[in-house]
Amino acid sequence: xxxxxxxxxxxxxxxxxxxxxxxxxxxxxxxxxxxxxxxxxxxxxxxxxxxxxxxxxxxxxxxxxxxxxxxxxxxxxxxxxxxxxxxxxxxxxxxxxxxxxxxxxxxxxxxxxxxxxxxxxxxxxxxxxxxxxxxxxxxxxxxxxxxxxxxxxxxxxxxxxxxxxxxxxxxxxxxxxxxxxxxxxxxxxxxxxxxxxxxxxxxxxxxxxxxxxxxxxxxxxxxxxxxxxxxxxxxxxxxxxxxxxxxxxxxxxxxxxxxxxxxxxxx
Amino acid sequence: xxxxxxxxxxxxxxxxxxxxxxxxxxxxxxxxxxxxxxxxxxxxxxxxxxxxxxxxxxxxxxxxxxxxxxxxxxxxxxxxxxxxxxxxxxxxxxxxxxxxxxxxxxxxxxxxxxxxxxxxxxxxxxxxxxxxxxxxxxxxxxxxxxxxxxxxxxxxxxxxxxxxxxxxxxxxxxxxxxxxxxxxxxxxxxxxxxxxxxxxxxxxxxxxxxxxxxxxxxxxxxxxxxxxxxxxxxxxxxxxxxxxxxxxxxxxxxxxxxxxxxxxxxxxxxxxxxxxxxxxxxxxxxxxx
Numbered sequence: 001x002x003x004x005x006x007x008x009x010x011x012x013x014x015x016x017x018x019x020x021x022x023x024x025x026x027x028x029x030x031x032x033x034x035x036x037x038x039x040x041x042x043x044x045x046x047x048x049x050x051x052x053x054x055x056x057x058x059x060x061x062x063x064x065x066x067x068x069x070x071x072x073x074x075x076x077x078x079x080x081x082x083x084x085x086x087x088x089x090x091x092x093x094x095x096x097x098x099x100x101x102x103x104x105x106x107x108x109x110x111x112x113x114x115x116x117x118x119x120x121x122x123x124x125x126x127x128x129x130x131x132x133x134x135x136x137x138x139x140x141x142x143x144x145x146x147x148x149x150x151x152x153x154x155x156x157x158x159x160x161x162x163x164x165x166x167x168x169x170x171x172x173x174x175x176x177x178x179x180x181x182x183x184x185x186x187x188x189x190x191x192x193x194x195x196x197x198x199x200x201x202x203x204x205x206x207x208x209x210x211x212x213x214x215x216x217x218x219x220x221x222x223x224x225x226x227x228x229x230x231x232x233x234x235x236x237x238x239x240x241x242x243x244x245x246x247x248x249x250x251x252x253x254x255x256x257x258x259x260x261x262x263x264x265x266x267x
Numbered sequence: 268x269x270x271x272x273x274x275x276x277x278x279x280x281x282x283x284x285x286x287x288x289x290x291x292x293x294x295x296x297x298x299x300x301x302x303x304x305x306x307x308x309x310x311x312x313x314x315x316x317x318x319x320x321x322x323x324x325x326x327x328x329x330x331x332x333x334x335x336x337x338x339x340x341x342x343x344x345x346x347x348x349x350x351x352x353x354x355x356x357x358x359x360x361x362x363x364x365x366x367x368x369x370x371x372x373x374x375x376x377x378x379x380x381x382x383x384x385x386x387x388x389x390x391x392x393x394x395x396x397x398x399x400x401x402x403x404x405x406x407x408x409x410x411x412x413x414x415x416x417x418x419x420x421x422x423x424x425x426x427x428x429x430x431x432x433x434x435x436x437x438x439x440x441x442x443x444x445x446x447x448x449x450x451x452x453x454x455x456x457x458x459x460x461x462x463x464x465x466x467x468x469x470x471x472x473x474x475x476x477x478x479x480x481x482x483x484x485x486x487x488x489x490x491x492x493x494x495x496x497x498x499x500x501x502x503x504x505x506x507x508x509x510x511x512x513x514x515x516x517x518x519x520x521x522x523x524x525x526x527x528x529x530x531x532x533x534x535x536x537x538x539x540x541x542x543x544x545x546x547x548x549x550x551x552x553x554x555x556x
Contacts, residue, residue: 161366212362219355220378231376
């Protein structure tokens, strides 16, 4: 794309052409959080796993299945397997299926493990889906439009940027350690040992770059008084999108009512 | 009337024992180009921080003496106002990128967004600055993935785009190749032609000799000399104080030692060439007689 065509994109509100990605970041935040929370609130593993599958379908529709799975499989492996294993092995239950060395796997523990794991996996899936379909700069723009201060939105943005900066810096320091002959590869213990001397320069580097970055932002008149303008703007939220958010929120409230009512009836 | 005035300024950074600036008195006029030279840890960056108001607003420390910007004490001046009057480009290209923009185009526009400049104007300005700095090919790139030199140019572009009256520039060419360095100096020269005031810390003395109106020499926080570029750079007492001299002056010294007489010390290339041409002409004249 030539530069003029590229720049002309800024004259129109930002659109990707994908319905999910083009939702307002705050609508997406609301919807995905509601999806994730509903799985935790309802406490039904069929709903929880159903939500995980549903969000996979959403990832396909949003055109981000590959990047979504790249992050999600780690969550699936760590939280899914670990939580399920721990809960199934140590939760109390009467209908014991297998027990040895203090581990009691029962029908009840398996059920509670499924409930917990499905809820956590669904919640994580919802959060990852939000991250995969939303740019942080769009989120902070939307927040600023809602009255959040320029400073707060910058802090949010730069905090996320700093995380990736730390990763890059850690890599650079590790490379320089390697160049000095320090073993940085091998088994887990060796890798951990190699990381300890990296922490000092990494933290000091981060502190000094924060100082310089705030000076750089000051040089860009970051705190200048008056109304700021935006090169990149998001489309106005349409009625249909507002209705969708309202429906999702109502369903979330109903799930809370359902759960509370169920608890009251049982007790 | 001087635009910026420093009167008996002493400054000690927080937790430091030695002052970074000692009894510095200097004035800066509007529309002039000032070069700042000197050894490492001489106080050059501190001077920039002071002129830009980072001292005492950002770096607290102990500031004595008066620093007046357009007659107003820097202590009472608001940083917000200063940021709209004084552009600041500093050494480290890696921390000058905001890190929050996805493309160089947006990065250059960031300062203008903060100044509330309308979108259409912003876009045109980005194009003109990019053309000036020869970075059009980078406009769609991610600023976080650029090389040091490219980042330096982008940071430079971002600050120039804000169109402030004064630019305080601290070693902008430290990561640039000779072509990039020459380009930056050309832009600084254009800024000067537009009537901007420029304070530039730079080690590339030949380029300063070509472009700067005045030169300040700092050593261990003290102002050793301040005056017209031709005077300061031809003051041979300063070479013993760690002041580099332009190649033209070295050339002059070599020639003088061999008995050739120059009418004055050439500071710029054109001065050197015209004097040499004059000498050659004179020689030819003598031979023909």
